[in-house]
Amino acid sequence: MTIQWTDQHDFQALLKRSEIEGKPVLLDLYSPECPGCRSHDRNIYSDPSIARDIMAHTLPVRVPTTDPDRASTDIINNHIYIWSPTIQLLAPDQTRYHEWNGAPRRTRLSVGYESVFHDTPGHLTGESFKAQFLVARGKEALRKKKFGKAIRLFDEAIARHRKDRVTVEEATRWRKVAQNGGVTESTWDRHHQVTTSPLAAAVERFAQTVATLPDSVLMQDWIGRPGAGDWQWYSDCLREIVLQTYQELCTFAVAAERERTKHGPQFNDTHRLLGQHRFAYREFQSLFVGVPDALLDKTPLRSERSIRENLAHVVLAEWWAYRPQILHALDRGRKGLPPQVVAATDTVALHGEPPGSHESLQELFALYERLHLRNTQDFSQITDNELGIRSAWWELGPVELRFRLQRYIWHLRDHAVSIDKILDASGHRRTANHRFASRLFSGLGTAEAALIGADGFLADRVEHLTITINERADEAARLLGQISDTNPTQR
Structure with a gap:
C-alpha cells in the first residue's frame, strides 16, 4: 500500500x-x-x-x-x-x-x-x-x-x-x-489564578468574582466598607466599587510616573513601549473573562483558526520568534556586529520545541504569564540608544529594535481582534459584569506599565493597593455567597 x-x-x-x-x-x-x-x-x-x-x-x-x-x-x-x-x-x-x-x-x-x-x-x-x-x-x-x-x-x-x-x-x-458528552470544564475563573504578582493576583481574583455575579446586583446596595475620602459618595453599589478600583489603579500609575520623574528610576522609551505592551497584554487577558474552555476550539469562521490556535500562536510568536530575534540583534549591536537572522534551529536548541496547545485555558494563560514577564524583564534592559540597533528577520531589510518592539505590541492587538471576532461569531454573550470586570484588567495594565523597569518601586503603595483590592474581592465573594444561598442555580 x-x-x-x-x-x-x-x-x-x-x-x-x-x-x-x-x-x-x-x-x-x-x-x-x-x-x-x-x-x-x-x-x-x-x-x-x-x-x-x-x-x-x-x-x-x-x-x-x-x-x-x-x-x-x-x-x-x-x-x-x-x-x-x-x-x-x-x-x-x-x-x-x-x-x-x-x-x-x-x-x-x-x-x-x-x-x-x-x-x-x-x-x-x-x-x-x-x-x-x-x-x-x-x-x-x-x-x-x-x-x-x-x-x-x-x-x-x-x-x-x-x-x-x-x-x-x-x-x-x-x-x-x-x-462528558462534549462538555468542557471551565478552568480560568475565580478558582483558578494565572497571574503571579500580588497586585495582579488581587485584581484577577476581584475581576473573576465580579464576572461570576449576575447583572441584577450591579446597582444593589454594596455590602462592604465605603471608599476613603471623596470616594465615600461613590461606594454604594458594585458598579461604583469596580469603577473606584479601576480609578485607583490609574491614580497609582499617575503617582508612580510623577515619583519616577522626581526620584527615579527614570522612564526611557523602552519602558514606555513595554508599558504599552503590558497594557495590551492585560486587555488581551480581559477578553477571556467569562469565556468557557468549550469556546477555545469552536471554529465558526470558515478557513480561520480557533481561539486556542490564536492564543497558542501569540505565545509562540512572542517567545520563539520576537524574543530570540530581539535579544540576538541586541547582542550583536552591542558588539558592533551587523544584523543577522537567528536560525529557528538555534531557537529550538535554546528554548526547546514549542509546547502542544491542548492545555486548559488556565494552563495556557499561566504559561503565557511566565513567558511575558520574563520577556518584559529582559527587554527592559534595552537603552534608548540601543533602540536604533538594526534587527534582521524575514523582512527584505533590517529594521530598528524600536520598530521591532512596536510590532511586538500591535501583533498582540491584531490577534485580540481575531479572538473578539471569533467570540462574536460563536454567539458568546458578555454580560455587563463581564465588561466591568474587564475594565479592572485595563486598570491593572495601566498601573503595571508605570512600574516597568523599576522593580520594587513604591512597594508600600503597591502593597496597600493590593490589600484594598483583596478586601473588595472578599466582599464580592461574600455577596456571591449570599446570592448562591438564596438561589442555588447561581452556584
Missing part, C-alpha cells in the same frame, strides 16, 4: 469530497529541500501500515512550498501561521482538527515570497505519527459529536503509546470531554 497524494491544484475538489464522504483531509506541506520532509518519506509514509491508515481514513494532499504557484500560495497562506507544523488534519471548511507536534516547522515569508523557510526539521517518527494520528481522528470524532468513537480512539492512543507523554496527556484531556 502506498499513499496516493492529491496535488495542490485539486485541493478545492478534495475539500468538496471531504464534505461528501465524511473523511478529513491530511495536508502535508512538502519540499525535497526539507530534511524533515525527506525523513518522513523514508521513515513514516513508506510504512505500509501508516499508508494504509492514511488512505483508509483521510484524503491526503501534498503541497509544495518551494517556488509555490498560485494554488500552493493560497493554501500556504491559510495553513502556515508564522511557524507551523507541516502536517495538519483538516475539516472540509479548512479548519484544523489537529497539527502534528514534532513535525517540521516552517515560516511563511509574508512579502512576495517564493519559498518557505524550512526552519526546523522536527523529530517526528513513525510511532509518534501513529500516536498523533489516533488523537487527530479522535478530535475529529469529538467535533462531530461521535463521542463513543472518540473515546475508543483516545483509549487506543493511550494504550498503544504509553511512553509518548504529549499524546497521553492530550488523549486523556480530550477523552474526559468526550466522556
